[in-house]
Amino acid sequence: MTEKLWRVGTTYIPVIDVKASADWYVSKLGAELNYHDQDKAIINLADQSLFLVKAKEGQTSNFIDVKGQVRFSLTFEVDGQSALESMHHDFINKGIKVGEIENRGHVGRNFVFEDLDGNKFDVWSELSPTFRKKQVK
Structure with missing residues (x-):
């Protein structure tokens, strides 16, 4: 194998309420909100993209x-x-x-x-x- 993995670009995090979670990450951790819809929010935090993905309760x-x-x-x-x-x-x-x-x-x-x-x-x-x-x- 001559190619290599360069970095972790995205981490997916399961959440119940996408908007409430995005607001929490922005207000509590200083994340930057880049995108939001009913199923996911994309935030930047610690030089990484985090996808907050709507999931079933308990995940x-x-x-x-x-x-x-x-x-x-x-x-x-x-x-x-x-x-x-x-x-x-x-x-x-x-x-x-x-x-x-x-x-x-x-x-x-x-x-x-x-x-x-x-x-x-x-x-x-x-x-x-x-x-x-x-x-x-």
């Missing part, structure tokens, strides 16, 4: 790991522990459901938050070295 992007824990499928990165702590505090003030800041035994710290539909997302205090080299001046 989420979460999965259950081998130990029976409900897990997230997407981790966002911030630049350092102070940025992580600031975002954690900001999310709490915005009424977002967040977990505690955790030490998972690797570099950096993390916390988990949920959207309106219970989709879980992780936030990590470390930018990937490749991203830092390309994007952060």
Whole structure:
């Protein structure tokens, strides 16, 4: 194989109410709304396109790991522990459901938050070295 996958361009997230979810991502996370109809909304967040897709009630992007824990499928990165702590505090003030800041035994710290539909997302205090080299001046 001579070709390679370059980047993740789009992530699909199941939601019950497309408009309410789009409004939540815009107001709570600072996403940019690019398109909206009754079945989906397309937003830009963290240099990625997210499709909020109307789904049946109870559907989420979460999965259950081998130990029976409900897990997230997407981790966002911030630049350092102070940025992580600031975002954690900001999310709490915005009424977002967040977990505690955790030490998972690797570099950096993390916390988990949920959207309106219970989709879980992780936030990590470390930018990937490749991203830092390309994007952060």
